[in-house]
Amino acid sequence: MPTKKTTPDIILIIITFTLLAIGLIMVYSASAIWADYKFDDSFFFAKRQMLFAGVGIVAMFFIMNVDYWTWRTYAKVMVIVCFVLLVLVLIPGIGNVRNGSRSWIGVGAFSIQPSEFMKIAMIAFLAKFLSDNQKNITSFKRGLLPALGIVFLAFGMIMMQPDLGTGTVMVGTSVVMIFIAGARIRHFVILGLIGLAGFVGLVASAPYRMKRITSFLDPWSDPLGSGFQIIQSLYAIGPGGLFGLGLGESRQKFFYLPEPQTDFIFAILSEELGFIGGSLILLLFALLLWRGIRISLGAQDLFGSFLAVGIIAMVAIQVMINIGVVSGLMPVTGITLPFLSYGGSSLTLMLIAIGILLNVSRYSRY
Secondary structure, eight states: OOOOOOOOOHHHHHHHHHHHHHHHHHHHHHHHHHHHHHHSOTTHHHHHHHHHHHHHHHHHHHHHTSOTHHHHHTHHHHHHHHHHHHHHTTSBTTEEEETTEEEEEEETTEEEOHHHHHHHHHHHHHHHHHHHSGGGTTSIIIIIHHHHHHHHHHHHHHHTTTOHHHHHHHHHHHHHHHHHTTOOHHHHHHHHHHHHHHHHHHHHHOHHHHHHHHHHHOGGGSTTTTTHHHHHHHHHHHHHTTTOSOTTOOSTTTTTSSSTTSTTHHHHHHHHHHHHHHHHHHHHHHHHHHHHHHHHHHOSSHHHHHHHHHHHHHHHHHHHHHHHHHTTSSOOOOOOOTTTSOOHHHHHHHHHHHHHHHHHHTTOOO
């Protein structure tokens, strides 16, 4: 059990609230035109994001004061509950379809996305498994295979929705945790080749995924179809220049870039605040990752260290994928930018994760 509780990482709290404040401002700026057109209320998305932020902040401060070993105790229960939710979301009449994916349970704006919560449940489960079995992690059968087995079972269920973006973040986070735990590189090489073959199969099995790959390589081959989002995103980033067009002055949010308050909010931010504003966001994320790494290195036990690593890896991978997509460096996939994009489940999950990290920081020696 961890001992000598201290104050939480104040710098991490400041960074989190700064990102959250910028996110709330940008959600309103990016969504006001679309919200006024669709709902006759320019604050429609902003009000809901504020509500989710309020719930998430309360959850963050509550969890910050819950001993992180509690997650070790209930890790298996959390994973089982999330698996049940992943099954329920696939049942017509229970799961709601949005943008072609059956990923939601609930009513209207007050819905949850079980795949988002599976990410944090999987981090807790792997942190427990790896801390209990670190001596066996170099063994393929006793260490690596059991860990990856549960990960890819969850990935398979998430892909049945389908939700490639969330599934990719969960798998990437899990691989980072297992690698940090000491798994052999040659095992990763072999599994990487198998995974590459599986990825090619996933792309080939769905025509829309193949279109996303081809549009990534040459978006102008289908400028009004699969390449539309990338082109419009680049049209937003380019004119932003060094200082941007000014807060609220985006042109692409006028029905050019679809639902700019979600996955492509960084494009609107770059258009309005320019290279300086975009760089500030990247700097804030870099500082957040730095604090998380320090907390992990100073954790009193392996479970706390793996827990912190998992949370930081999840944030880092999600940021890299989102900004890579927005800037045209990666194929389009639906993934939110932590703390900035509109989305209740994503925002709440991220604030809960930061709450766990803050609790680990209360026992860290850094």
